Amino acid sequence: MTVPVQLKQLRREFGSTVALDGLDLDIAPGEMVALLGPSGCGKTTALRIIAGFETADGGELLMDGQDVTSVPANRRDIGMVFQSYSLFPNMTAAENVAYGLRVRGKASAERKERAQELLDLVGLPGREGHYPHQLSGGQQQRVALARALAIRPKVLLLDEPLSALDAKVRLTLREEIRRIQLELGITTVFVTHDQEEALSMADRVAVMKDGRLEQCAAPSELYDRPATPFVAEFVGTMNRLPGTVRDGGVVELFGRRLPIHGETPATGSEVDVLLRPEGLAVGAADDKSGTAATVRVATFLGATTRLHLSTESGAVFKADLPSWEATGLAPGARCTVTPHDNPVLVAERS
Amino acid sequence: MARMKSSMKLTSRGIVLPLAALYFLVPIGASIWFSINEVDGVSFDAYTDGLGTEGLTTSLMLSVRLGLATIICGLLLMVPTLVAVALYLPKLRRVVEILCMMPLVVPPIALVAGVTTVLSWEQDLADTPLYMTFQALRDENFPLVLVLVYTVMSLPFLYRSLDAGLRAVDLRTLVEAARSLGASRLQTLWQVVVPNLRAAVMGGAVLSLAMVLGEYTVASVLSYRPFSVWMVEIKDSEAQLSVAAAMLSLLITWGLLLLLTTLAGGRSRKSSRRENGKKTVS
Numbered sequence: 001m002t003v004p005v006q007l008k009q010l011r012r013e014f015g016s017t018v019a020l021d022g023l024d025l026d027i028a029p030g031e032m033v034a035l036l037g038p039s040g041c042g043k044t045t046a047l048r049i050i051a052g053f054e055t056a057d058g059g060e061l062l063m064d065g066q067d068v069t070s071v072p073a074n075r076r077d078i079g080m081v082f083q084s085y086s087l088f089p090n091m092t093a094a095e096n097v098a099y100g101l102r103v104r105g106k107a108s109a110e111r112k113e114r115a116q117e118l119l120d121l122v123g124l125p126g127r128e129g130h131y132p133h134q135l136s137g138g139q140q141q142r143v144a145l146a147r148a149l150a151i152r153p154k155v156l157l158l159d160e161p162l163s164a165l166d167a168k169v170r171l172t173l174r175e176e177i178r179r180i181q182l183e184l185g186i187t188t189v190f191v192t193h194d195q196e197e198a199l200s201m202a203d204r205v206a207v208m209k210d211g212r213l214e215q216c217a218a219p220s221e222l223y224d225r226p227a228t229p230f231v232a233e234f235v236g237t238m239n240r241l242p243g244t245v246r247d248g249g250v251v252e253l254f255g256r257r258l259p260i261h262g263e264t265p266a267t268g269s270e271v272d273v274l275l276r277p278e279g280l281a282v283g284a285a286d287d288k289s290g291t292a293a294t295v296r297v298a299t300f301l302g303a304t305t306r307l308h309l310s311t312e313s314g315a316v317f318k319a320d321l322p323s324w325e326a327t328g329l330a331p332g333a334r335c336t337v338t339p340h341d342n343p344v345l346v347a348e349r350s
Numbered sequence: 351m352a353r354m355k356s357s358m359k360l361t362s363r364g365i366v367l368p369l370a371a372l373y374f375l376v377p378i379g380a381s382i383w384f385s386i387n388e389v390d391g392v393s394f395d396a397y398t399d400g401l402g403t404e405g406l407t408t409s410l411m412l413s414v415r416l417g418l419a420t421i422i423c424g425l426l427l428m429v430p431t432l433v434a435v436a437l438y439l440p441k442l443r444r445v446v447e448i449l450c451m452m453p454l455v456v457p458p459i460a461l462v463a464g465v466t467t468v469l470s471w472e473q474d475l476a477d478t479p480l481y482m483t484f485q486a487l488r489d490e491n492f493p494l495v496l497v498l499v500y501t502v503m504s505l506p507f508l509y510r511s512l513d514a515g516l517r518a519v520d521l522r523t524l525v526e527a528a529r530s531l532g533a534s535r536l537q538t539l540w541q542v543v544v545p546n547l548r549a550a551v552m553g554g555a556v557l558s559l560a561m562v563l564g565e566y567t568v569a570s571v572l573s574y575r576p577f578s579v580w581m582v583e584i585k586d587s588e589a590q591l592s593v594a595a596a597m598l599s600l601l602i603t604w605g606l607l608l609l610l611t612t613l614a615g616g617r618s619r620k621s622s623r624r625e626n627g628k629k630t631v632s
Contacts, residue, residue, distance in 0.1 A: 100531035
């Protein structure tokens, strides 16, 4: 089976800034991959190179096994949805959707039929004759999605398509996009800086940093088994707690020895143990097996409550526990904490 | 305090607006009065009989043709240039702006002095293919040399208008969207960019046309006889007709402005009417 999109050692520089530094990524047929990372990590540059709006300084871009590095944007058969709505203001919704077919010389009847079909698919029947300024932001992005899909592209590219929308519309539309992507089985690359969006929509999330791929994995794997400290801290909430590496690939934290996941530093090294708030058990103040801690802040989050805790040694961290267990743990309350025995990542002491 | 400010605003509006109106309307009114005022009363002869005066139609038609040709040349030059600068060479924007504004600071008499010098090379080029080009440029029926000079003189108007239009649209995204859908550069320019610059194109075109209809110095020095030159020529013998013709040219310019503005805004108004009240939120 051919791979729809393959990035091989892609490199792109803007003056002295390295936007992409040897990016490798394979995207499987029908898969939705989210490119996630902080501003300036190169995710948008990678997407624009796939689209043909930027040219790589080095490396290869393969689509269905063919090198398309030098193929112009209009010959790549790629559908793209932009952050700003990007509909053509001089055309109606139907004309926008049919534009790709128009430039391909398709007959008027075929264009109309396809535009209607796509507008129905994105939930906008009856809006064919509306101009962009007569549509809301969410509706405009639906039309933009329909327009990108109308040409039956090999790959669909989404460049932060939800970031200009308000929270409620964003939530609805992201479910819609995922539904349509699964329904059509179209290979999709999605750029976002919103990790919740990436984790909830994508089959795999590619976390980027400084133009390089840190980890590309399924959302659950990314969250539970981050490959690097950067991924661990970028995705979700992570505590940094002081620990000491001991013999046998373990690290000592709060008097307990936890197996180290990934690279193990030399025995005796003072390190930071990366532990998620739900990786700590909070017990009663008289629990002899735990480490004594004091509640600084308790934030009710609905099903869970997040406690901001500190120990006598000066460690400050967060722990999540079911809200019904957090009753009585008000600021100033004493308790104990115990890390779960799961493998943990360690990083250089910050 | 707020009431005092508001009343001052109203007072200043009440003074400034009538003054501005008088500034424009009094000369026009006086000109109209001059063109119809006869010893024995009011007469519209200058408008009715005057239209058949020798040279009026020919010179007016020449001016209109020169104007249209200038608009076409100017737009063909400026639209792709400004789009290319906005998309690919934004650092050159200031340079292009300065170049386009140059005709405002170079007096037409200086411009035409240069043109005259270049045209005088014709005799030296008698044995070369360029000779025919010079002949074509000087063709009395349709002097292309005027179109070229007027195109240069219209650059400031076209630049200002198109630049404002380009800033009002998200050009890069529109172009990239069209390209990703398979459009060639020409298709993108013609089907996506130009329609969205319609108002700016129309504005620049009207200003250029008005400039050409009123331009006198270059045409006169080069010995051509468009409308403006004709009006000056007849003013001593037919003073009323000359003023009536000036009013006519004003009306033509206004009429064209109205027509182009209607055309530019027609589609959006039509769609707004059709869909009025249908905008939904989701």
